[in-house]
Amino acid sequence: MTVERRALTPRLRIVLALVWLALLAALGWAAGRSLDLGGDLRKFMPAPRTPAQRLLIDELGEGPGARLLLLAIEGAPQDALAAQSRALATKLRATPGIALVANGDADLSAIPERLRPYRYLLSDTAATGGLGAAALTDQLQQRVADLGSPMAAAIEPVIERDPTLEMLTLAQRWEPAASPQKIDGLWFDRAGRRALLAVQTGAAGFDPKAQETAVASIHAAFDEVRGATPSRLTLTGPGAFAVDVAGRTQSEASLIGTIDTICFVLLLWIGYRSWKAPLLGALPLATAGLTGLAAVAFAFDGVHGITVAFGFTLIGVAQDYPIHLFSHQRPGVSPWASARALWPTLGTGVASTCIAYMTFLVSGVDGLRQLAVFTIVGLGSAALASRFLLPGLIDPAPRDVAASLRLRALWARIARGPRLGVGAGLVAAVLLLAAAKFAPGPFWENDLSKLTPVPAAALAKDAELRGELGAPDVRYIVALPARDEQAALQASERLLPVLERLRAQRVIAGYDLAARYVPSAATQRERQQRLPSADMLRRDLATALADSPFLPDAFDGFVEDVGTARTAAPLTPRDLAGTPLASAVEGLLVSRGDGATALVTLTGLADPAVASRALAGSGAQLMDLKQASESLVADYRGRVLWALALAAVLLAATVWIALRSPRRVVRVLAPMALTTLLILAVLRLCGVELNLFHLVALILAAGLGLDYALFFDHAGDDPDEQVRALHAILVCSATTLLVFSLLGLSSIPVLRAIGLTVAIGVVANFVLALAIVRHAPPAEAA
Incomplete structure (x- = not known):
């Protein structure tokens, strides 16, 4: 025999509501403490199966292209633009989170003090006779001229240890392979009306908070250097786009959420002619959101922002549960009885919906698993709250809508x-x-670029600046897999003649690779053997000093640095940690547990087929990341479709069990x-x-x-x-x-x-x- 549960008194209803709200507040607090939101889109990608797909996944967030921001200053006289470019670059190089800044003005700070003695291991100056008596004589004569020029203030502090200005030569060599024109030693566009800069962030492209911080730092620094001039800054690149899209998404979501809340309240008030209905109807919905959020926060180390955004969208169906309960109330029947009568139908709907999302747990995609946990826990808790808690708050003498x-x-x-x-x-x-x-046209959309929310005008501006700066192609990249980092560096060094031929044939305009910054250990040891001994260097230096105004001991620091380079262990990419060069090398040399891959970015690739044929037999492969992304999307879609087919079968079985x-x-x-x-x-x-x-x-x-x-x-x-x-x-x-x-x-x-x-x-x-x-x-x- 079923015992009819009696309606709660008004005082007990208030107590129940307060306890419910307190539990939700405690749950929200606990979830907030455990929640670690991330923006790594790779969590919503299936496991890569091909080398190109693996490379795409790595490059998506951590590659050099994802961390590159392009800047243009315009709207002022050319000399003012040049001054602002120099001042902005100086400020940004001292800004945390900015790894590299290039504007055509060689940056000697790119080599930290602790690494400067090893500059001759990073260049082939000694191999080409650059440290012989004749070469030193010519260099010292140039330094005398430099000290009498406007460059004296910059030259004088460094020539005691670097009379050949090898650090300056390296800094110039490390500029992008295809640089724009220079005016007053700085990059400008072809028309000479915009000063150009390229900035590489230290954070990965998928880190939205870090990218937002970097973009804000750039704008703040520009505001300081602009002064009272009417100049303006254009900023493009993946990081800038991500910040803009995040802002617009948040703004639109906030507006939609506000309108939705207002309309939800009005509809429930109109539908039930009670101010209590919107308040009570919001409780199961809030329960769904907070329990779902807590579940993913506790079950996963890091939760993707897309999981949270999609999760709150998908659990919106939970607002239907209290509505059904409100509409089926009638005089003479307690809310508990109405909830019990509705439960088989409501429970079947909830179970079926949860089954559909449960199939995401076997999709093999971490982001979809998070989404499944969020929605299943959220919808289940909202349904249970509507069944076992909400009836205690409902007015036991309602208006019957059937009347x-x-x-x-x-x-x-x-x-x-x-x-x-x-x-x-x-x-x-x-x-x-x-x-x-x-229907005409392709059935599936595999091109992720067509889903971009970036306005067409912004994309056009980005393409224009990339063309002016000679930024690398973001679609094609050359990969050289090897057993370890050193083998990868050696392979990329062997590829240099091929790349130079392609550039001479104008198949490419330029290229960049890690070996430009850190040669292999074998190459560095070979250069060490060509460095002169201390006695030989002193003899050649004495010859060069004979006809110069410099004192005999003026370059003892130079001799000391060359001696250090002769005996030092070769530099490795790890030695660059904490320096601006580290970011450039890390983006071009990818290490994994099973080996390493040297990457070569290309600028101005005119004919991919010709480049691919030229690379044949070298161990290098020209990879089309656009094609890799499309195949990855197709794989992803295949898994989702299989999951949906399984969901359809389970859903039909659930309805059969319920209805018989x-x-x-x-x-x-x-x-x-x-x-x-x-x-x-x-x-x-x-x-x-x-x-x-x-x-x-x-x-x-x-x-x-x-x-x-x-x-x-x-x-x-x-x-x-x-x-x-x-x-x-x-x-x-x-x-x-x-x-x-x-x-x-x-x-x-x-x-x-x-x-x-x-x-x-x-x-x-x-x-x-x-x-x-x-x-x-x-x-x-x-």
Whole structure:
């Protein structure tokens, strides 16, 4: 015998609400302490299978292209632009988080003091006779001239240890391979109206906080050096785009969230004519968000920001749970009884939706596993809260929505409307499937660049600056795999003649590789053997000093540095840690547990086929990262589709277990299936190429459709229950349609894809559930 639970007194209801809120606050606090948000997009990529895919995954966040920011200063006279370029570069080189700054002005600080004695291991000066008596004589004569020129202030502090200015030569050599024109020793565009700079951040491209800090530092430094001039700064590059997109996404999400909240409150207030309904309806939704967030925070070391954003979007369906409970209340029946009567139907919908997301756990993609945990825990906790907590807060003497004359009249008109039979449903399915299949244009969108939310004008500006600066091609890269770092450096050194031939043939405009900064240990040892002994260097230096105004002991520090270089251990990439050069080398020399890969970035690649043939037999491979990204997306989509197929089977099994009637199962699943085909057909006929975000949205739309169909089926042929189900689904669909229609208007392609897909699904699910699932009135059934 079931014991009817009595309604709580007003005082106990207040206590329950306060305890519920306190628990949510405590959960939110604990989740916030454990939550480690990240922005590494590789968490949403499947495991790479090919060398090009592995390289793409590495380069996506940590490669030199992902960390490069391009700057242009314009709007002032040329001399003012030059002064601002120098001042800005000086400030940025001392700014934390900025690894390298290049503006054409050689930066001697690129070699720290502790490494400067080894400069002759990094260059071939000794091998070409640059330290012989004749060469030293010529160099000292040039230094005398330099000390009488405007360069004296910069030259005098360094010539005692570096009379050949080898550090300056290295700094110039380390400038980008294809540099723009120089005016007054600084980079300018071809028209001479913009001073150009290239900045490389120390943080990876997928670190949004660090990129935001770097961009803010650049703008702050420019504001300081600009002074009262009317000059302005243009800043482009992946980091700058990421900061801009993050700002716009946050702004749009905040606006949409605000509008959604206001409309949610108004709709529930209008729908139930009670100020309590919006407050009580928000509790299960808040429970879903906080429990889902806590689950991923506790279960994973780092949570991706996309997981949180998508998770809160997908658990929006939890707002339907209290709405169903509110609409099915009636006088004389306690809220506990109403919740118990609704639970089989509500539980079936929740279980089916969770099953759809549970398949992401076997997708092999860490980001999707996080999303699955977030949504499953969130939706499950919201459903349980609506079943076991919310009834204690609901007014035990509500207004019965079934008594509304307007709703009853609306339902009467709907009941007289056409129904979609089995034959018509099959014909519709075939037509929709054919429309989706044979619509013109590619079915799937594999090009990730088309999903970028960066405005076309910003992309054009970036391409223009890349052309002016000779920045490396971001699509093609040469890879030389080897057993370790030293073998990779040696392989890249052997490739130098091939690269020089390609540049001479104008197949490429330039190139960059790690060996430009740190030669292999073997090359450094060979250069050590060519360095003169201390006695020989002193003799040659004495000869050079004979006809110069310098004192005989003026260059003892120089002799000491060369002696240190003769006996020093060869420099390795690890020795550059903490220096500006480290970032450049790390981006071009990728080490893994199973070996290392030397990368060569190319500038101005005119003919990939010719370059690929020239590299044949060298052990190097020209990789097309665009093709690698497309194949990776295809692999990703394949896994998601298999997961969805498994979800469909499990979902059908869940509905079968709940309903135990083949006719009812087919009738409940039919609207969801037809809606999925309708969405695909509409999108394809509108010329939309489907991407991964459409698939995620289809899952959400399917969950909504199943929910609507289950509740129309639950109403049976009871006219009052039919009206209550209609009221609940009208409120649910109105709130859902509103928020996703707003998302469909977003300028962010990801949000727009999800918004439009679900908005179409909401309308189609509602109409098809009425046309297929609704029971005929008793008279009609008779």
